[in-house]
Amino acid sequence: MSDDFESLGLSSNIIEGCTRNGYNRPYRLHQDVIPGILSGRDVVVLAPSCSARILSFVAPLLDKLNRQPSINSIRALILTPTKDLALEIVKIVRVVAQFTGLRIGLLVGDNKTESLFEELTLQNPDVMIATPDNLKGHLSHVKDMLLHNVECIVLYEVDCLLSLGFAKHLRQILFHINQKHQTLLFVKEIPHEIPPALVYFFKSVTQDPAIVRHHSQIRSTLKLIFFTLSEEEKSAAVLYLINERIRCDEKTLLFVPTEDHAEFLKLMFMDKGIEPSICYRNMDRDERILEVSRFKEGKSMLLITTDVAYQIMITPLADNVISWDFPTPKRFLFRVMKTAMHGPGTAYSFVTREDIPYVLNFRFFLLEELTAAPAPTEEQIMRDADMLEVVSEIDQANARAGDILYGRLPPIKADIYADIVRKLLDASPELKSMVLQQ
Known part of the structure; x- marks a missing residue:
């Protein structure tokens, strides 16, 4: 396998753009996708959504265009299902293309952030990034905008485009x-199995495509820890993890089921002097982008989000993931795919009695054993109670990458943080009212 972008066939100015995007060497996905695109072959990629996947087509596409003279016409077309995805893609394209002279256009509707691209859009850029409805409408009204010179079309998240x-x-x-x-x-x-309707569409728009399929696998650097607890204990558990188990220089994603949970936990953390970012679908779009940007830039080390909101953002890097509710295996993989990429990380999951069947299903999905962590003995509790240093095996697992354990919180810590949550609720009528509304 290739250890650098040059051996994949990319030119130096494109490699420099990849480096500016934070990729000093190719991931396995890049190694599998880039050569096929450079060869001119149709390619179908089934892989989790992330910036690495975007780079896998942006880099070779721009490389091919840059090797040929510009013809003042759209030569590459990238279609996405949503405006947010288009905006994320155009950011990556602009960075990779900055040493090429290629012109980039964006067409996703009226938005103040798009005014910078208006002139390029009307001048037939080399690369056009658009949503299908806006492009179709623009084609109907702008006669000078032609697609007959398009050499490559990218349908990004084609299953979403069709759905x-x-x-x-x-x-x-x-x-x-x-x-x-x-x-x-x-x-x-x-x-x-790819649905028949999707297979039919693939066959109708491609010719002998190369198919690259990347299943998300749990990285060896990622520890999986499952806490068995009741619904009422979750607030104390998450406060304990953020306060004591997760370092202040580590980024953490906290997945919650509803926006009410997100607002409640934000207020609870703020009462403890921690200012998290939050993101859910019904937020104002500009506010949502601002909150995620704060997390990406390290201005906030905790991002509280729902799965729905997470699906429409380009997933940020994180050191840890906390799942308030236990997810399906595929959703779990989606949550953790950008975790522990550059070092050890931990995925914490809260498991209630009702979740146990799903944990067993998850075990079969991973084909891995889940090890029960022994609780501290009565002797340990009596010996260390005064120092409050009693920890269970599941807590010690934080030091061992690759562990997959389940068990309870350290009992003394659980009591301490349950008391902290009770005091927070008593001191804040607003916080208490939010609990009653959930």
């Missing part, structure tokens, strides 16, 4: 494109 009803738009757009072009399809979900 959102864009199939008709896509076929109308493809009708305007030169028959001889390269097609790159990126699938968001990774089913065990």
